Amino acid sequence: MSFPRRSARSHEGVPMRAFTAEERPPQFVLFSFDGGRQDARWKTFLDAAADSDAKFTVFQSAINLIETANRENYTAPGNEPGYVGTEFGGDEAEVAQRIENINTAHAAGHEIGTHYAGHLCAPTRYGADQWSTAEWEQEYGSFTDILSDPGAYNPGSSLPALEVTPDDVKGGRLPCLDGEWDQLVPMWKDNGLEYDTSRAAAASGVAWPYQEDGIWEFEMPMTWSPVLAEKDAASPFVMAMDYNFWISGNGGKDIPEDVSRLTDFQYRTYRYMYDSAFAGNRAPLVFGNHFNDWGLNAFNPAVEKVMREVCVEEDTYCVTYQQMIAWLELQDPEVLAAWRDQARSATGTDAEALSW
Incomplete structure (x- = not known):
């Protein structure tokens, strides 16, 4: 299914005006x-949204854009290379299909937000609940680097271009809802993020x-x-x-x-x-x-x-x-x-x- 290109901020059909105190x-x-990994889920909700004139948001995990064989190209703050709390992206074909799904959703006006990169939560030895602002900068920097050029993290693979850029990302959800507010706010502001839903x-x-x-x-x-x-x-x-x-x-x-x-x-x-x-x-x-x-x-x-x-x-x-x-x-x-x-x-x- 193809979709007309729209922005995640498109106001088509939404009553974009101020409401008075007397109005409902x-x-x-x-x-x-969260995640954005399974191909079948992308297709299910793209179809459902098209049929119901809905828009949705996917909080993308950056490691889903790294082939599992290339796992050591990502390092979470305070952890060994390749150590994460969830799955990497699978093989080249899976990552390529995921990029196509993200591009299709982006073109249809759905939003791509951040689910950050390594999905390291409190049960891990050094998870996101312990990270400082500097470490969150490292983690979000990994997210934006991967989003900017998945091919650089998958040398030798032939992947389609990802049409979503870091500038398109304005907020996200923390893995396991873990993170300290006072450490996160400076990082969010430094990277132009406007919202959190964690x-x-x-x-x-x-x-x-x-x-x-x-x-x-x-x-x-x-x-x-x-x-x-x-x-x-x-x-x-x-x-x-x-x-x-x-x-x-x-x-x-x-x-x-x-x-x-x-x-x-x-x-x-x-x-x-x-x-x-x-x-x-x-x-x-x-x-x-x-x-x-x-x-x-x-x-x-x-x-x-x-x-x-x-x-x-x-x-x-x-x-x-x-x-x-x-x-x-x-x-x-x-x-x-x-x-x-x-x-x-x-x-x-x-x-x-x-x-x-």
Whole structure:
């Protein structure tokens, strides 16, 4: 499938104007995917987005653009060459296909953000939770170097040109959500990054994003789940991310008889989040996912179904983070503050009224 070329900041179809305090804002939805590795996932969501007039964001792991045979061409801060917390890119054909997928998404107006490079988290000997600003500069420098010229990290391979540049990248999500804010902010600003979407929400439910130290923060929400409420009323909350549904759903196991139950778990929870926010505070919804096969591919069908359903709903816009920020920056700060002061959505208090 071919797509017309659009920018991740394209405002086509989005109501780009300031809203008054008396108006209901639109319902924005931010579909995002960490990693960007699996070819099948790229195709699934490119097709779903095209059919539902949606835009999404992929937080690309730079090591997915390095062939596994060339792993020692990347070194994470404080670690040995080639030591990472997730997979490299596979063989030459896989990396070439991934570059083509990124180019196709970029041309269609989807956003490519950063998932940094080596995916080194707290359980590792020297993970991102311990890195200084200088080490984050090294890590983000690796990301931008790889993005600028994947061929340099894969000598002898014949790879297509990558059309996304570091200037196109304006924010990202930290691997495992690990990193110290005070060490990250100087690096973000030094590299022209405008937003982060890594913090676990300070309270349960869905709230409007905010700026801190000049950085837009889109927190990862802790949402009430109708599925968890039915199972255990004392513990009905889960982070809105596929990995957390997997861990909460069956402890992170690949069990064939659990697949439909896990799909239903994520689907019903995401649908409740949308219905609650749409009827409530209209806070932008952060749906954080991965390109993965977890739970024997239990979660991608749920995300695809939600995308196809909610993105065509009235007064709903499925956008990139860059589109979202462009809209937020048009709004009167006092109106934004009033929206932030509203009661959070997706806390379960409205479940009965919403027939959940």
